Amino acid sequence: MKNPAYIVGAFEHPTRKAETKSTAQLHAEVAYGALQDAGLQASDIDGYFCAGDAPGMGGLSMIDYMGLNKLRHYDTTESGGSSYVIHVGHAVEAIIQGKCNVALITLAGRPRAEGMQTGTAVRSFGAGVPDESFELPYGRTIATMHAMVATRHMYEFGTTSEQLAWIKVAASTHAQYNPHAMLPKVVTVEDVVNSPMVADPLHRLDCCVISDGGGALIVARPEIAKTLNRPKVGVKGWGEAYKHQNAGGIDLTYSAAAMSGPMAFNKAGVKPADIKYASIYDSFTISVLVQLEDLGFCEKGKGGQFVQDGGLISGVGKLPFNTDGGGLCNNHPSNRGGMTKVIEAVRQARGEAHPKVQVPNADLVLANGKGGNLGTRHGCGTVILERE
Numbered sequence: 246m247k248n249p250a251y252i253v254g255a256f257e258h259p260t261r262k263a264e265t266k267s268t269a270q271l272h273a274e275v276a277y278g279a280l281q282d283a284g285l286q287a288s289d290i291d292g293y294f295c296a297g298d299a300p301g302m303g304g305l306s307m308i309d310y311m312g313l314n315k316l317r318h319y320d321t322t323e324s325g326g327s328s329y330v331i332h333v334g335h336a337v338e339a340i341i342q343g344k345c346n347v348a349l350i351t352l353a354g355r356p357r358a359e360g361m362q363t364g365t366a367v368r369s370f371g372a373g374v375p376d377e378s379f380e381l382p383y384g385r386t387i388a389t390m391h392a393m394v395a396t397r398h399m400y401e402f403g404t405t406s407e408q409l410a411w412i413k414v415a416a417s418t419h420a421q422y423n424p425h426a427m428l429p430k431v432v433t434v435e436d437v438v439n440s441p442m443v444a445d446p447l448h449r450l451d452c453c454v455i456s457d458g459g460g461a462l463i464v465a466r467p468e469i470a471k472t473l474n475r476p477k478v479g480v481k482g483w484g485e486a487y488k489h490q491n492a493g494g495i496d497l498t499y500s501a502a503a504m505s506g507p508m509a510f511n512k513a514g515v516k517p518a519d520i521k522y523a524s525i526y527d528s529f530t531i532s533v534l535v536q537l538e539d540l541g542f543c544e545k546g547k548g549g550q551f552v553q554d555g556g557l558i559s560g561v562g563k564l565p566f567n568t569d570g571g572g573l574c575n576n577h578p579s580n581r582g583g584m585t586k587v588i589e590a591v592r593q594a595r596g597e598a599h600p601k602v603q604v605p606n607a608d609l610v611l612a613n614g615k616g617g618n619l620g621t622r623h624g625c626g627t628v629i630l631e632r633e
């Protein structure tokens with residue numbers, strides 16, 4: 246056992262519209278699924294990680310609801326879509342520090358059943374929030390904030406809408422094999438650029454879906470992982486970073502992955518070229534492009550060339566990505582898609598992805614999460630997983 250901790254359980258909820266289930270019930274169902282996957286019981290869990298998507302007192306209410314009565318460690322780090330990637334790193338550190346042995350991480354949400362227009366609703370947290378005065382003048386919806394980054398990237402580097410569209414094409418090519426994907430139809434570049442404009446230059450098909458669902462992970466110390474009858478997927482590297490908007494005077498074209506990525510690569514002692522598969526947070530096509538550059542898979546500004554002509558399609562391109570269809574086509578529960586990024590990376594590392602998209606010998610994989618507004622204030626988490 247070479248790594249400090251192992252992902253021993255992973256489960257993604259199959260629902261995409263949970264009209265008859267509560268958010269708490271979804272948390273419990275994904276926790277149960279991950280325990281079953283690992284061959285563990287709730288009484289084995291002594292560390293619990295949950296971001297802001299749980300009802301009531303958040304994770305505290307979930308501890309009670311799920312009967313986690315052996316807890317010694319609890320972490321509610323909230324960093325939007327990157328939360329659950331960051332939690333994996335925090336769980337590893339807690340295990341190293343002896344704070345827990347077996348950590349459960351759960352995500353659940355039902356924005357679709359609740360009718361939330363997450364991408365296009367104007368989001369304001371109120372006058373007391375200092376970053377808002379710099380963002381609201383630009384029409385602050387999640388889509389407009391990402392559109393601003395796309396516009397700047399196009400201006401600086403000549404990136405085109407067609408290049409961004411290739412990212413959705415790759416995601417849809419993978420999603421056709423996922424029986425749970427919300428959008429399993431393969432689309433073309435023309436389909437993307439001819440779909441209705443949501444926030445110029447981002448079209449409807451440049452956006453992630455709005456879905457219900459969730460997922461869970463279990464991270465365990467090596468001594469426990471080695472007793473379990475599952476492939477050994479070690480956490481080899483991890484990093485987290487936060488970018489702020491410097492009172493409006495900001496370079497929009499990079500993300501915090503430019504900092505979290507090198508932290509994870511340094512810890513793991515590997516380079517981007519060693520990675521066989523990558524799960525990249527895909528709230529919008531531009532999010533993927535920027536993170537790929539920042540993680541070092543290609544030079545800054547060259548992301549458009551990297552992704553075009555199937556660069557991200559399994560079996561075709563240099564770097565297979567989001568082989569479950571990702572947030573663009575599969576699911577995006579609770580605005581915190583980082584969880585599903587880690588789950589698909591685990592499937593790839595175990596060799597348990599759909600055979601049509603499984604990467605041969607995917608023994609070194611990466612997952613990157615991004616939470617908050619790309620370009621302006623947000624956090625990124627990166628994990629590098631190794632199949633032993």
Ligand SMILES: CC(=O)SCCNC(=O)CCNC(=O)[C@H](O)C(C)(C)COP(=O)(O)OP(=O)(O)OC[C@H]1O[C@@H](n2cnc3c(N)ncnc32)[C@H](O)[C@@H]1OP(=O)(O)O
Pocket residue numbers: 325326362363364365387388428443449450451452453454455528573577580581582615616617
């Ligand atoms: C840190 C973060 O996580 S940031 C990300 C947070 N999440 C978001 O921002 C969500 C982004 N997505 C959205 O806001 C919405 O899905 C939108 C704006 C893209 C589309 O919403 P609407 O225009 O209301 O579309 P609506 O749900 O009515 O569906 C209309 C059609 O578009 C399709 N559709 C909806 N979303 C998408 C999508 N993302 N991609 C492709 N097709 C889509 C539907 O299947 C439907 O097709 P049909 O007419 O053949 O049945």
